[in-house]
Amino acid sequence: MSRNPERNDRKSGNKAAFAKRPDGPSDGGKKGGWNPNPPAKSFREGAPKAPRGAKIDSDNLIWGRHPVLAALSNPARKGMGRLLATADRAAEIERDELTPHGHVVELADSQALERMVPSGAVHQGLVFKVAPLEGVPLDDIADPAEGVIVMLDQLTDPQNVGAIFRSALAFGARGIIVQDRHSPALAGALAKAAAGATERLPCARVTNLSRALERLADLGWRAVGLDGASDETLEMALDARPTVLVMGSEGDGIRRLVAEHCDVLARIPMPGGFESLNVSNAAAVALYEATRKQSA
Incomplete structure (x- = not known):
């Protein structure tokens, strides 16, 4: 097998265009893109709601139980992205210790997650905002x-x-x-x-x-x-x-x-x-x- 079985994908050339969080930390005046390592919010704090009509950049999103949990278990994801989950999924993650690389869960309701993903996408209570990884040689x-x-x-x-x-x-x-x-x-x-x-x-x-x-x-x-x-x-x-x-x-x-x-x-x-x-x-x-x- 490959010497690097847990690495994958390139970084996208497009900067993510997530809306500024109304109750989140300041971005320091920087424009374009998002901070891949934002200050962690409490498990119980509410997640931001994307404004209506906001363009969804699915190249910087992973959703669904199996894809998100696989990403969380990937050592190459350490220190990357924001993890959003419904209360039930957040409790499962906490109970089963499914964030071995230190990701902090941000609580969001199902409707908020639906607005973050493309129409018709089945998020299963989990959305991971994260840039694609580098590919391997x-x-x-x-x-x-x-x-x-x-x-x-x-x-x-x-x-x-x-x-x-x-x-x-x-x-x-x-x-x-x-x-x-x-x-x-x-x-x-x-x-x-x-x-x-x-x-x-x-x-x-x-x-x-x-x-x-x-x-x-x-x-x-x-x-x-x-x-x-x-x-x-x-x-x-x-x-x-x-x-x-x-x-x-x-x-x-x-x-x-x-x-x-x-x-x-x-x-x-x-x-x-x-x-x-x-x-x-x-x-x-x-x-x-x-x-x-x-x-x-």
Whole structure:
């Protein structure tokens, strides 16, 4: 496994735009952004209410029980962000000592939390205002070469990417590789879909996927790209060697230059006659098959 299993994600280039708290401490006159280490408020003090119509920056939010608790248990989150919870969740956190890195709970009612997250988001009584973490260097998850890595080529849907993180962690993948400019932040809806996996599975954000595949080849990895038009099946293409599973977007698939850097392209056979799987479902099938080959 990675030498840094608890690190993940880059810092967002956008500053968070949370409204100034009417009863909170002064920001010292500074404008733009928020203090990631505000003076702690008491567990029993009320949380601020965002003004109506305020823009929600979900890249700086994690919500839902599993994602928030995973973030709180991540050592890399120590000293970061603000934790807001309903009375029931706050009592659970206090009772079960679920803030090992010193985060102080701020009490908020459910309606206040609903105003902080996107419409329709299920916060389950927990919201964590926190900037995304730094990503890990590519070599951290690739050296030594063993096991399985997943590379995502311009997947932008946060639900799909989050589901792939969840499957990758479940099947013991070493980490995820994404292109920095064309991938969503590992927060918000993505973190919710991942159910905490983004806090436990390392993510390397690289400038160029083709060059990353060249580096991986130098380290001893074999790249298998998923392509529904390939004549070779995934079972035929996979073996026990260290494997990078390359997944493309549902619309365009793997880009030409990235495909050219794969050692082989393979398809998932679908005898039922349906044309294609959702990319996150295809990733789960590929991960299962790849890990089965690794243990054979």
